[in-house]
Amino acid sequence: MTENTAVLALAALAQNMRLRVFRALVGAGPQGLTPGTLSALLGVPASTLSFHLKELLHAGLVTQERDGRHLIYRPALAQMNALLAYLTAHCCHGAGCDVPSGCTESPSTPTTTRRSR
Template sequence: MDEKAAVVALAALAQPMRLRVFRVLVGAGPGGLTPGVLSATLDVPASTLSFHLKELVHAGLAAQERQGRHLIYRPTIEHMNALLAYLSAHCCQGTPVAGCTPFPATDCTDC
């Protein structure tokens, strides 16, 4: 991940509702969720949710797929892991320190 992509992703997550949406998507895992389920879960109007989902997709943190008449939104776990790896790449300047483990300490692609 480069600096520009990291800034876009962090900016998307810097808004409270988008952070909530992303966390719910991550909790749902690869199965994803429909906007209706997200709206009900977060108690947010569909139009507001749509705006936030668009921003998460633009930032590469979520993906949208059409299944028949429904849209499914999924977290882009690879992009999330890349962001976390970018943020922790220089952790402790490469010196092992208790509690300082560069990300990913475990592989979360199958979460």
């Protein structure tokens, strides 16, 4: 993944409704959802949903497929995983983290403490 691709994906997700739409599609998995189902699930008007789906499509985070008269939107899981891998590629000085809690703040990270008077 390139830096520009990562920025495009992150920019698309940096909006509340698009993040909600993407998370709903990830929850649905590879079977995807129709715009009508998404609209009802998220309580968002179809025209608003269409705008946000277009942005997610442009960022490569979702795919669209026509099934007869219906459109099916699916999460681009490979793209999502590539974005996560890009974001964590240099974690822990390149050693990677085997467990989610494996990365913690460095003990040398400055902290501020308040003195009681």
